[in-house]
Amino acid sequence: MxxxxxxxxxxxxxxxxxxxxxxxxxxxxxxxxxxxxxxxxxxxxxxxxxxxxxxxxxxxxxxxxxxxxxxxxxxxxxxxxxxxxxxxxxxxxxxxxxxxxxxxxxxxxxxxxxxxxxxxxxxxxxxxxxxxxxxxxxxxxxxxxxxxxxxxxxxxxxxxxxxxxxxxxxxxxxxxxxxxxxxxxxxxxxxxxxxxxxxxxxxxxxxxxxxxxxxxxxxxxxxxxxxxxxxxxxxxxxxxARKVAPAPEARPLRVGWISAGSFGPVDAEVDRQVYYVALQMFGDALQPVGDLAPLAAAMKDTLLTLQRAEAYDVHAERMLEAPQLFDQEVRERLELSQEVRGWQYIRAQAAQAQFKAVMAQIFEHFDFLLSPSVPITATAVDAREVRVGAQSIDVRAAVLSHTSAWNLTGLPAISLPAGQVRGMPVGLQVIGAIGGDDRLLQEMARL
CATH class of the missing domain: 3.90.1300.10 (Amidase signature (AS) domain)
Known part of the structure; x- marks a missing residue:
């Protein structure tokens, strides 16, 4: 690669x-x-x-x-x-x-x-x-x-x-x-x-x-x-501050491919290139995961609530005393963050725990989940809209779409170089089970 x-x-x-x-x-x-x-x-x-x-x-x-x-x-x-x-x-x-x-x-x-x-x-x-x-x-x-x-x-x-x-x-x-x-x-x-x-x-x-x-x-x-x-x-x-444990004895892997669209629109060429690399790496071990779209949408909403509430907590005094010192886009994000209610944050915390449990169940059937790391190639600096197929979508939402769920659930995830599309790099994201950092690193190094 x-x-x-x-x-x-x-x-x-x-x-x-x-x-x-x-x-x-x-x-x-x-x-x-x-x-x-x-x-x-x-x-x-x-x-x-x-x-x-x-x-x-x-x-x-x-x-x-x-x-x-x-x-x-x-x-x-x-x-x-x-x-x-x-x-x-x-x-x-x-x-x-x-x-x-x-x-x-x-x-x-x-x-x-x-x-x-x-x-x-x-x-x-x-x-x-x-x-x-x-x-x-x-x-x-x-x-x-x-x-x-x-x-x-x-x-x-x-x-x-x-x-x-x-x-x-x-x-x-x-x-x-x-x-x-x-x-x-x-x-x-x-x-x-x-x-x-x-x-x-x-x-x-x-x-x-x-x-x-x-x-x-x-x-x-x-x-x-x-x-x-x-x-x-x-x-x-x-x-x-610890050594990665040696890889267990090699055994057949169970690898799930997250289908395009589950976490949002994907550039067709990016999807083909990353899937091709995934097939080269995992061959017949690569199997479809199934439709995760409803789960993905709920996870996105939960993460946004948690992130906004916690980010505003960090910056509340700065927003009150010197809002003009923030970059305009960051200030606007914090202004939105101010609107999160206490009950919404508490519910999001409960939902986060539920999503962790759901992912634990999914990983009973798979060793790793795979997707494009980012569903597009790099846009121009300052671009905020990008065409993906017939759709025009927000650049920031696009680049976050396939990665943020694994912050919400705390799972280890790695982006690997997966070739190029139209002369720009793309990445293959490999997600492991909670606490499975060592196995993820060892298996990816071995491939």
Missing amino acids: SLVKPSHAGYFCGQSVVELAERLRAGSLTSIELTRAALDSIERLNPTLNAFVQVDAPVALAQARKADQLFAQGVDLGPLQGIPVAVKDNIDTFDYVTTYGSAHFEGHRPSCDALCVQRLREAGAVIVGKTLTHEFAYGPTGDRSLQGAARNPWDSRCMTGGSSAGSAAAVASGMVPLALGTDTGGSIRIPAALCGVVGFKPSFASVSLEGVFPLSSSLDHVGPIANNVEDARLLFEVIA
């Missing part, structure tokens, strides 16, 4: 962290060299792609120098030691300004790292900078931020998707081999799919959210963006 290199390609484009780690330990490569390669790629590509919102070369090189010194002393902190990593700008870092993509926090410098960043440092990774987030991570397009719009490495006229916009663009373009993102309705998987890389949303609460600016407390997740599944696993193991 590898793609040719994008139009804008840096040093790490398509590179394997596993292989880079082997070279570091063999002494044929240093962390200083890798970090300089990252900085050089950022300097060359970022003016076009706007993936990074802050980079500090002396800070990054000091981390790399320390990693090399530890190697020289025979100290090995693990496979990410000396590897450049980018961190989304809604995740706290004590040594980099963290704005959450908003004028409300322009120039803000956190007092300490988020726990996931602390774990990266303890593993010897080199934090090279912060990547663009849609303002407060409240948008799936990645083109509404204090720092502007991130742009797609395959065509800089197009959006990356969001809200982990800069992280996906940074990895897809080869500025860095790994990046951290967050995912509340698809914010890792959407840009990963539209930029042609791997994006993994773990099971709910499997990675700590301490030090991550909240969007929706019952839906937020932290996870990796990488060139391949094995690299995503390495980053997941660090931020989850």
Whole structure:
């Protein structure tokens, strides 16, 4: 499923962290060299792609120098030691300004790292900078931020998707081999799919959210963006502070294909391409799931209620005191969020529990569920309507349509590169059972 290199390609484009780690330990490569390669790629590509919102070369090189010194002393902190990593700008870092993509926090410098960043440092990774987030991570397009719009490495006229916009663009373009993102309705998987890389949303609460600016407390997740599944696993193991369990003995898989239309309109070419890749991967194990449309519609309504209520709780004082500092689209979403009633939120919480139970029953019959990650290819930056077949639909609703249900139910889900349609990347989404992160990662790495 590898793609040719994008139009804008840096040093790490398509590179394997596993292989880079082997070279570091063999002494044929240093962390200083890798970090300089990252900085050089950022300097060359970022003016076009706007993936990074802050980079500090002396800070990054000091981390790399320390990693090399530890190697020289025979100290090995693990496979990410000396590897450049980018961190989304809604995740706290004590040594980099963290704005959450908003004028409300322009120039803000956190007092300490988020726990996931602390774990990266303890593993010897080199934090090279912060990547663009849609303002407060409240948008799936990645083109509404204090720092502007991130742009797609395959065509800089197009959006990356969001809200982990800069992280996906940074990895897809080869500025860095790994990046951290967050995912509340698809914010890792959407840009990963539209930029042609791997994006993994773990099971709910499997990675700590301490030090991550909240969007929706019952839906937020932290996870990796990488060139391949094995690299995503390495980053997941660090931020989850545990090893992925070995894969069980291979046995026939039961894989369900979610039919086009269940979660909304799908571009016919995208559906054909992603289904073709799914067939190549799973063959006769791939079976139709059945009509999930009624379930999907109810899940969407429940998620919107939870997200709106919880997002407004986070921003109520800012909306009262300085609403003009929000991007207009984000402010409008928060104004809608204000309308959610207490009884609606309580009912949505009860419905969320019911949907989790329904999905547990479905996964008694399947090991994985499959669908396109995103039902369209990347649209132009700032586009808000897109044609899908005979329909004109909202871009934001389209890109979220196939991903958000798995935030509501807390299931692990990964977007894998699945080729191209009309010259732009598309992704295959694979969803696992609750708590099935290890099996999902191991099986996808094996295929």
